[in-house]
Amino acid sequence: MDELIEILKDLHSDVDFETCTTLIDDKILDSFDIVSIVSEVDDKFDVAIPAKELIPENFNSAKALWDLISRLSED
Amino acid sequence: MLFTSLPFVLFVAVLVVVYYVFVPHNERWGLLLIASLAFYFFADPKYIIFITVTALTAYVFAILTENYNSKRKAYLKEHKAEWDADTKKRYKTTTTRVTRLLLFFALLISLGILAVTKYTNFVIETINSMRSEPLSFVNVIVPMGISFYTFQTVSYSIDVARGTVKAQRNFWKFLLFVSFFPQLVQGPISRYGDLSQTLYEPKLFDFRGVSYGLLRILWGYFKKLVVADRLVVALKTLTASPDEYKGAFVFVVMMLYAAQLYCDFTGGIDITIGIAQMLGVTVKENFDLPYFSKNIKEYWNRWHITMGTWFTDYIFYPLSVSPTMLKLSKWSRQHLGNEVGKRVTVYISCFCVWLATGIWHGAAWHFVVWGLMNFVVIMASQELEPLYAKFHGKFGFKGRHWYSALEILRTFLLMSSLKLFDCYRNVGLTFRMFGSMFTTFNAGKLFGGALLELGLDRGDYIVASVAIVAVFLVSLYKYIRGVNLRDFLFEKYPLFVLSCVLLFVSIVVFGAYGAGFDAAQFIYNQF
Amino acid sequence: MKKITNSDKLVKFYYVACVVLGVAVAAVAVWYLQKLLVPKYQRGVVEGAMISEYYDSEEPHEVIFLGDCEVYENISTVALYRDYGISSYIRGSAQQLTWHSYYLLEDTLRYETPEVVVFNVLALKYGEPQSESYNRMTLDGMAWSLSKWNAIEASMTGDEHMIDYVFPILRYHSRWNELTQTDFDHVFERDRVTTNGYYMRTDVMPEGEFPAPTPLTDYTLPESSMEYLQRIVDLCRENDIELILIKAPTLYPHWYEQWDEQVRDFADQNGVPYINYIYLRDAIGLDMSTDTYDAGLHLNLSGAEKFADYIGEYLVSHYDLTDYRQVPEVASLWENDILFYDQLRDAQNAELAQYGELQSWGVNAIEN
Numbered sequence: 001m002d003e004l005i006e007i008l009k010d011l012h013s014d015v016d017f018e019t020c021t022t023l024i025d026d027k028i029l030d031s032f033d034i035v036s037i038v039s040e041v042d043d044k045f046d047v048a049i050p051a052k053e054l055i056p057e058n059f060n061s062a063k064a065l066w067d068l069i070s071r072l073s074e075d
Numbered sequence: 076m077l078f079t080s081l082p083f084v085l086f087v088a089v090l091v092v093v094y095y096v097f098v099p100h101n102e103r104w105g106l107l108l109i110a111s112l113a114f115y116f117f118a119d120p121k122y123i124i125f126i127t128v129t130a131l132t133a134y135v136f137a138i139l140t141e142n143y144n145s146k147r148k149a150y151l152k153e154h155k156a157e158w159d160a161d162t163k164k165r166y167k168t169t170t171t172r173v174t175r176l177l178l179f180f181a182l183l184i185s186l187g188i189l190a191v192t193k194y195t196n197f198v199i200e201t202i203n204s205m206r207s208e209p210l211s212f213v214n215v216i217v218p219m220g221i222s223f224y225t226f227q228t229v230s231y232s233i234d235v236a237r238g239t240v241k242a243q244r245n246f247w248k249f250l251l252f253v254s255f256f257p258q259l260v261q262g263p264i265s266r267y268g269d270l271s272q273t274l275y276e277p278k279l280f281d282f283r284g285v286s287y288g289l290l291r292i293l294w295g296y297f298k299k300l301v302v303a304d305r306l307v308v309a310l311k312t313l314t315a316s317p318d319e320y321k322g323a324f325v326f327v328v329m330m331l332y333a334a335q336l337y338c339d340f341t342g343g344i345d346i347t348i349g350i351a352q353m354l355g356v357t358v359k360e361n362f363d364l365p366y367f368s369k370n371i372k373e374y375w376n377r378w379h380i381t382m383g384t385w386f387t388d389y390i391f392y393p394l395s396v397s398p399t400m401l402k403l404s405k406w407s408r409q410h411l412g413n414e415v416g417k418r419v420t421v422y423i424s425c426f427c428v429w430l431a432t433g434i435w436h437g438a439a440w441h442f443v444v445w446g447l448m449n450f451v452v453i454m455a456s457q458e459l460e461p462l463y464a465k466f467h468g469k470f471g472f473k474g475r476h477w478y479s480a481l482e483i484l485r486t487f488l489l490m491s492s493l494k495l496f497d498c499y500r501n502v503g504l505t506f507r508m509f510g511s512m513f514t515t516f517n518a519g520k521l522f523g524g525a526l527l528e529l530g531l532d533r534g535d536y537i538v539a540s541v542a543i544v545a546v547f548l549v550s551l552y553k554y555i556r557g558v559n560l561r562d563f564l565f566e567k568y569p570l571f572v573l574s575c576v577l578l579f580v581s582i583v584v585f586g587a588y589g590a591g592f593d594a595a596q597f598i599y600n601q602f
Numbered sequence: 603m604k605k606i607t608n609s610d611k612l613v614k615f616y617y618v619a620c621v622v623l624g625v626a627v628a629a630v631a632v633w634y635l636q637k638l639l640v641p642k643y644q645r646g647v648v649e650g651a652m653i654s655e656y657y658d659s660e661e662p663h664e665v666i667f668l669g670d671c672e673v674y675e676n677i678s679t680v681a682l683y684r685d686y687g688i689s690s691y692i693r694g695s696a697q698q699l700t701w702h703s704y705y706l707l708e709d710t711l712r713y714e715t716p717e718v719v720v721f722n723v724l725a726l727k728y729g730e731p732q733s734e735s736y737n738r739m740t741l742d743g744m745a746w747s748l749s750k751w752n753a754i755e756a757s758m759t760g761d762e763h764m765i766d767y768v769f770p771i772l773r774y775h776s777r778w779n780e781l782t783q784t785d786f787d788h789v790f791e792r793d794r795v796t797t798n799g800y801y802m803r804t805d806v807m808p809e810g811e812f813p814a815p816t817p818l819t820d821y822t823l824p825e826s827s828m829e830y831l832q833r834i835v836d837l838c839r840e841n842d843i844e845l846i847l848i849k850a851p852t853l854y855p856h857w858y859e860q861w862d863e864q865v866r867d868f869a870d871q872n873g874v875p876y877i878n879y880i881y882l883r884d885a886i887g888l889d890m891s892t893d894t895y896d897a898g899l900h901l902n903l904s905g906a907e908k909f910a911d912y913i914g915e916y917l918v919s920h921y922d923l924t925d926y927r928q929v930p931e932v933a934s935l936w937e938n939d940i941l942f943y944d945q946l947r948d949a950q951n952a953e954l955a956q957y958g959e960l961q962s963w964g965v966n967a968i969e970n
Contacts, residue, residue, distance in 0.1 A: 027376065031391055031392070032457070035391075035395040035424070036417060036421065038395070038396045038401075039395075039404045039420065042401050048396070049396060051237075051388075051392045052237035052238070052239060054392045054396070055239075081765055532779065534778070534779035535779070568616070568617060572620045572624035573624070576627050579632075580635065583632060583772075583775060584639070585778065587776075588772075589766070589772055589773060589775065589776070
C-alpha cells in the first residue's frame, strides 16, 4: 500500500491520497495519470491491469486501487 | 427529417401524445422502437437494412459470447478439483482466444460497413492524388448516423466480451438501443450500460421530466435557429472567398464559428436530450460548459464528452495497457530515462486516438490534420506543465479570478483557432489564413460597413448578439452556482412557464428559418 | 396507496393553471405578432389588400367581376352604379390566375349569389402557378373556408407549404427587421384601398409603343386554366348565374388571335357570350393618350369610367338587374362608397396639381 501511495504521490504531490475517495469524480486523476499508474503497477507489483478494469470505481481512491491490485494478483 | 423541419416537430409532438395517452406504460419502449424505425424509414428506407445488419451482428455476437462464457465457467467449475493450475491456465488461454476471435469478427463486420460506406471515396480520392490515372468514385450511400450507431454497437460488443454488461436477448429491445431516434442524427454516443435501464423500464408520466424536456428542446431550438443558422450565412460568405477576407476577418471567422458551432451542436444535443427526457429516457450529457475550460485537456473532457470517453475507453486505454505497450514502456524508461520514457507510450496511444478522432469526424484530410493538431497541442501543454507549475509557484496567480479568466480565454482562443480547419476545409488554406491574422491584421477593414456585406444586416447582428449573451449568462449561472438555471426556474414554476413562452415566441419570430434562410444541416449529421 | 389530499389537489391545480396560462399567453402573443408581421399592402403595392376588402362591403352585389388588373384597374364600379344603378364588386387582384378566380367565386357564393359574373380571359394563358408573391396577394386575403384551402393547394409553387398559409407568421416572421409605422398602425384596422374592388388612378401617361408580340411555339391555351374556366361555367350554371367572358380593351400583354379563337369556340360550345373589347376601343370612346396612367397597360380613372359606361349599357340591356339607386337602404350604402371615391379622386388630383405625379399612390409610395 505504501508503495502504491508513493506511485500516486509521484504524479500529484499535492493530493492527500490516503483519504481522498473522489480521485476520478473530481477529475484529480486524468487518463494520462491512469495509464502511468498501470505501467508503474506493472513494474513494481508485476500485476497487469487489463483495460476492462480501468473504470472510475477502481481508481477513485488508493484503497480501491489497492483492492484491485490484490484481486488481480490472486488470480 | 431535419431537427429544424416542421414535420420533425410534428412527429415528436404526436409521438409524445400517443406515448402517454394511448400506450400502456410498460409497453412504451415498443412505441419508441416503432417511432425510431419510422424516423429512419422516412429518411431513406434503405438505411433500415444497414442499421439492422449492424444491430443483428452485435446482437448475435453478444449472445454467442455470453453463452460460451457461461459454459466455460461451468466447465471450469466442474473440473476445478482435478485440474492443476497449468491446465486451468491453458484452458483459459484457449477459450479466451475463441471469444477474442468472435469479437474480432463482430467488430470487423460493423466497422467494415462503416469503413466501406464512409471512407471508400476518401481512399479513392487520396489514391488519385498520388497517381496519374484516376480511379472513378463509387456511388455508396452513407446511412444517416452510421458513425454514432456503429460506435454504440462496438462499445456494446466490447462490454459484453469484457463481461461488464449482460447481453440483451430481446432483439427488438436491442434494436431500440441501436436506433433510438433522438440521438441518431448527431449523438450523444450512449453506452448500453447507461441507456438500457432507462430505455426499457416502464415509463410513467413525469410532470417535472416533461417540463424539463420541453424547456430543453426550446432552448436547443433557440440556440440553433436564432444563433447558429443565422451566423451560418456570414460564415459561408467569409469562407467562400477567403482571399477577400483575410487578416482581421479570419478572427471574425474564428469568433463566429466558435459561436455557431457551439450553438448548433449543443443546441442539437439539447433537442435530443430534451426529447428523450419528455419520453422518460435519460440520455447522458454531452457537454459541460466547454468554453469555460482552463486547458485543452479539460476542454476535451467537457466538449462532446461521450465521444471523448468512447475513444478513451475503447482505444486509448486498451492500447496503452496492452502487453506490447507495457513492454515498450519498460524499455523506453530504461533507455530514455524515467521522465521521458514514461511518456512515450502515452503519447503513442494519444496520437492514435487523435488520428482516429480526426478520421471519425469526416472523410477528409483537413479533419485528420485537425485531429493531429489537437494531439500536438495536448502534448505541448503536457510538456510545458512543469514550466507552468514553476511560474505559478513563483507568482501565485493560480486560483485568482482574473488569472482563471485569462486561462479560460487562452484555451478558448486556442480551440477556436483549431476549429479553423473545419471552416476552411483545406489544410494549406487554413494555415495561410491563420498566418494572415499576424501579417495583415488591419482591423480597420471591419469598420465602414464591411460586416454588413456578409449577408447579415444590423438587426441580425443585434439579435445574434443578444441571444449569445443570453446563452453565455445561462452558462455562467451554471458555472458559478454549479446547478442549472432550470432547477431554479422549476421551483418558481410561473417563471419556468414564462421562459418557455419567451423562448417559443423568440424562436418563431427571430429564428433563421423558412424562405430567405438556407436550412443548414446539422454539422454532425453525416458523421 | 397514497391518499390524495386537498393540498395535493391545490398543488396540481397550481401547476396546471400555470401551464394553461402559459399556453394562452403564447397563443395570444403569436397571434398578435402574426397580425403585426404580415404585409399590410397599404401603400404602394396595394393589390394584396383587395381580396379581403370584399368582406367589409355591406351592400348586395348583382354583378361580380373576376380577373386580374384588367378588371380591377379598368372598370369603375362607381360609374356602373352612378349611371345604371348596378351594384357590383370586382373580386380581382394582381395576376389573379384562373383557379384563383374560380375559388373566389366559390368563396363569394358563401355570402351571396349574383345575377351576373363577368370573367376576364387574359389569365387563361397561365397554366401553372407563377410566383409566390402574387399567390400571396390573392390568397392571404381570403377568409378561411374549404375554398381557400383548395385555392392554396391549386396555387402553390414548388417551395411553398400549406402550413405557411395556415400560419402566415412562419412565412413573414423575418419582417421583424423591416417593420414600418404603417405596420404598427394597421395591426387590426386596414385602410380602404378600393371602391368595391376598383383601384383608382387619376394620373396620365399616354399609350406608347408595345414590343412586337413574340411568336409562340404552341398557341393552345393550357389545359389546367381551361379546366377551371369550365368549372366556372358549371358553377354559374348550377347557381343560375349568367356568365360573360370578356377581354379588356388594353393591348398588353398581347392577346393572340389564336387564343381569341379558342375562347370564342369555348364560349359557343357553352352558350355564354364572349366580348373582346380590344375591337371596341373606338366604340367605348377610349382615347389612349389620356385614358391610361402607365403608357397603355392599364386604364386610369377617365378610361375606367368610359369602359364601365360601355359595359354597363350591355349589362342593363341584356339582364334583368335591379336599379339600386331606387332602393334606399342600398343607395345609402353606395353614397358612402361614392364619397370615398370622390375624395380619393380629389386627393390624387391635388397631388398631381402639386407635384405633377402621385406621391402617396403607386411606385412612389412603396415602403420596402
